[in-house]
Amino acid sequence: xxxxxxxxxxxxxxxxxxxxxxxxxxxxxxxxxxxxxxxxxxxxxxxxxxxxxxxxxxxxxxxxxxxxxxxxxxxxxxxxxxxxxxxxxxxxxxxxxxxxxxxxxxxxxxxxxxxxxxxxxxxxxxxxxxxxxxxxxxxxxxxxxxxxxxxxxxxxxxxxxxxxxxxxxxxxxxxxxxxxxxxx
Amino acid sequence: xxxxxxxxxxxxxxxxxxxxxxxxxxxxxxxxxxxxxxxxxxxxxxxxxxxxxxxxxxxxxxxxxxxxxxxxxxxxxxxxxxxxxxxxxxxxxxxxxxxxxxxxxxxxxxxxxxxxxxxxxxxxxxxxxxxxxxxxxxxxxxxxxxxxxxxxxxxxxxxxxxxxxxxxxxxxxxxxxxxxxxxxxxxxxxxxxxxxxxxxxxxxxxxxxxxxxxxxxxxxxxxxxxxxxxxxxxxxxxxxxxxxxxxxxxxxxxxxxxxxxxxxxxxxxxxxxxxxxxxxxxxxxxxxxxxxxxxxxxxxxxxxxxxxxxxxxxxxxxxxxxxxxxxxxxxxxxxxxxxxxxxxxxxxxxxxxxxxxxxxxxxxxxxxxxxxxxxxxxxxxxxxxxxxxxxxxxxxxxxxxxxxxxxxxxxxxxxxxxxxxxxxxx
Numbered sequence: 001x002x003x004x005x006x007x008x009x010x011x012x013x014x015x016x017x018x019x020x021x022x023x024x025x026x027x028x029x030x031x032x033x034x035x036x037x038x039x040x041x042x043x044x045x046x047x048x049x050x051x052x053x054x055x056x057x058x059x060x061x062x063x064x065x066x067x068x069x070x071x072x073x074x075x076x077x078x079x080x081x082x083x084x085x086x087x088x089x090x091x092x093x094x095x096x097x098x099x100x101x102x103x104x105x106x107x108x109x110x111x112x113x114x115x116x117x118x119x120x121x122x123x124x125x126x127x128x129x130x131x132x133x134x135x136x137x138x139x140x141x142x143x144x145x146x147x148x149x150x151x152x153x154x155x156x157x158x159x160x161x162x163x164x165x166x167x168x169x170x171x172x173x174x175x176x177x178x179x180x181x182x183x184x
Numbered sequence: 185x186x187x188x189x190x191x192x193x194x195x196x197x198x199x200x201x202x203x204x205x206x207x208x209x210x211x212x213x214x215x216x217x218x219x220x221x222x223x224x225x226x227x228x229x230x231x232x233x234x235x236x237x238x239x240x241x242x243x244x245x246x247x248x249x250x251x252x253x254x255x256x257x258x259x260x261x262x263x264x265x266x267x268x269x270x271x272x273x274x275x276x277x278x279x280x281x282x283x284x285x286x287x288x289x290x291x292x293x294x295x296x297x298x299x300x301x302x303x304x305x306x307x308x309x310x311x312x313x314x315x316x317x318x319x320x321x322x323x324x325x326x327x328x329x330x331x332x333x334x335x336x337x338x339x340x341x342x343x344x345x346x347x348x349x350x351x352x353x354x355x356x357x358x359x360x361x362x363x364x365x366x367x368x369x370x371x372x373x374x375x376x377x378x379x380x381x382x383x384x385x386x387x388x389x390x391x392x393x394x395x396x397x398x399x400x401x402x403x404x405x406x407x408x409x410x411x412x413x414x415x416x417x418x419x420x421x422x423x424x425x426x427x428x429x430x431x432x433x434x435x436x437x438x439x440x441x442x443x444x445x446x447x448x449x450x451x452x453x454x455x456x457x458x459x460x461x462x463x464x465x466x467x468x469x470x471x472x473x474x475x476x477x478x479x480x481x482x483x484x485x486x487x488x489x490x491x492x493x494x495x496x497x498x499x500x501x502x503x504x505x506x507x508x509x510x511x512x513x514x515x516x517x518x519x520x521x522x523x524x525x526x527x528x529x530x531x532x533x534x535x536x537x538x539x540x541x542x543x544x545x546x547x548x549x550x551x552x553x554x555x556x557x558x559x560x561x562x563x564x565x566x567x568x569x570x571x572x573x574x575x576x577x578x579x580x581x582x583x584x585x586x587x588x589x590x591x592x593x594x595x596x597x598x599x600x601x602x603x604x605x606x607x608x609x610x
Binding site for chain 2 (some may be wrong): 045047049050051054071073075076077078079080081082083084086087090091093094097100101102140141173175176177178179180181183
């Protein structure tokens with residue numbers, strides 16, 4: 001069941017925005033991609049913990065809900081990434097320097113964005129979740145597979161969108177990939 | 185095992201590639217280094233209340249660090265006495281009992297066996313007092329930092345840390361209520377040998393202007409050239425820092441100002457950092473108030489990165505794999521909303537998502553490949569930069585030199601070699 005004002009046209013235009021974003025990132029057009037971010041963006045990746053099961057929650061979905069595993073930016077704990085526009089600019093600048101050795105030669109990435117679901121509309125701001133699968137390959141290394149969910153707030157600007165908040169949930173239980181510093 | 189003296193030459197200016205890649209060397213490290221040293225387990229701020237626990241490792245040995253009702257801290261090996269399963273699966277939490285899922289043998293947080301469900305059905309009840317979780321035999325804490333050792337006869341922790349306490353106190357005593365660890369560690373499995381992250385944080389600020397040229401500004405590197413020191417208090421322990429001039433402005437010398445949060449985190453945060461610095465001379469003395477730290481190392485595998493306020497442990501997982509943990513640390517008395525700003529100095533620069541550390545981890549993985557090349561064993565790695573140039577200093581304990589001198593790494597490998605050889609030759 002979706003809110004009455006989520007039309008097929010709106011769904012289509014947001015999906016198109018994500019496909020364009022994915023193409024820019026896989027083409028390594030990070031400077032152009034940064035233009036899709038609002039300058040007041042909050043870009044974060046929570047840590048994920050393995051927790052005790054609370055006996056009092058037995059039988060309820062809340063017992064094993066995903067959100068209780070997360071150590072995000074609003075917690076008193078420590079997220080994996082907690083960034084604003086300045087950090088993203090720094091990462092984009094770095095990508096186009098010859099001594100960004102972790103991407104020299106650059107990783108080959110290919111991502112599929114799916115399960116795009118508009119959860120809420122508040123004025124010109126849309127709460128959207130989407131899933132991603134990303135294949136990551138660098139010479140001389142194993143290939144890596146990244147899966148996760150993005151929880152976004154998109155701002156509508158002149159018929160296009162800007163990413164105002166992105167929270168990225170990574171699904172790996174043990175982090176054994178070369179980097180979580182990608183644009184996801 | 186290979187003879188340690190064939191791996192590391194007398195002055196440790198030549199380090200064999202096998203030190204990093206040989207399986208028998210690694211097995212010896214487990215016994216003779218990790219089995220005999222003080223190993224960092226956690227910080228008291230992680231287990232404030234009775235029943236609080238966190239998981240830790242001593243090399244590959246899983247350990248539960250917990251606080252019992254009487255306020256005591258306990259370290260037990262996370263393996264049931266009955267069939268060996270881990271009795272704790274959570275990374276941290278609060279509990280009264282650790283219960284093995286297989287047959288429900290249950291243990292108190294101090295590791296005592298309190299229930300065997302099957303004992304009612306057998307005639308002879310086992311002596312539960314002898315069947316608790318295996319305790320880590322030595323457990324000591326200094327300034328909230330908790331260490332354990334498998335070595336019954338190891339020297340007291342304070343003696344082991346020795347003059348490193350002078351340098352650790354420059355940070356830990358800077359804040360009226362000390363420090364606290366923020367949340368869970370970032371955990372990261374890397375195809376690298378455990379010693380290279382250790383060496384990187386023990387004194388290798390040399391790589392900064394080169395490997396990190398995309399991020400670290402030239403002025404920051406020049407400051408290290410102008411005011412930087414590398415210190416070895418005893419082999420395996422070391423620190424690097426800048427000792428700024430007496431007239432250096434607070435924005436230059438004060439802790440926290442050189443970070444992005446320090447520069448962009450707002451007026452209230454800057455005011456807080458100014459207050460911390462205003463008290464620094466009273467709290468740690470005039471010399472240490474001018475210290476602007478970089479990297480610290482405590483033998484064998486604990487690091488402290490002052491500039492980004494992080495404690496790190498390099499947990500070996502074989503000769504070619506490491507599980508690298510890092511915690512963000514903040515002043516314990518800082519207001520909660522400022523702690524959230526300060527923690528970003530660690531999170532976005534280090535750990536698996538780190539802007540800086542992605543270059544380091546890449547180097548550590550590539551070094552492992554270099555350590556595994558056939559037909560290159562007659563070309564050990566060269567560790568001779570600055571050989572013999574370190575000297576005592578009037579105000580700074582230990583041997584002191586410029587940061588380009590690799591004596592911190594030579595001293596580490598001399599201790600490492602002698603530790604590996606100790607039992608071989610006994």
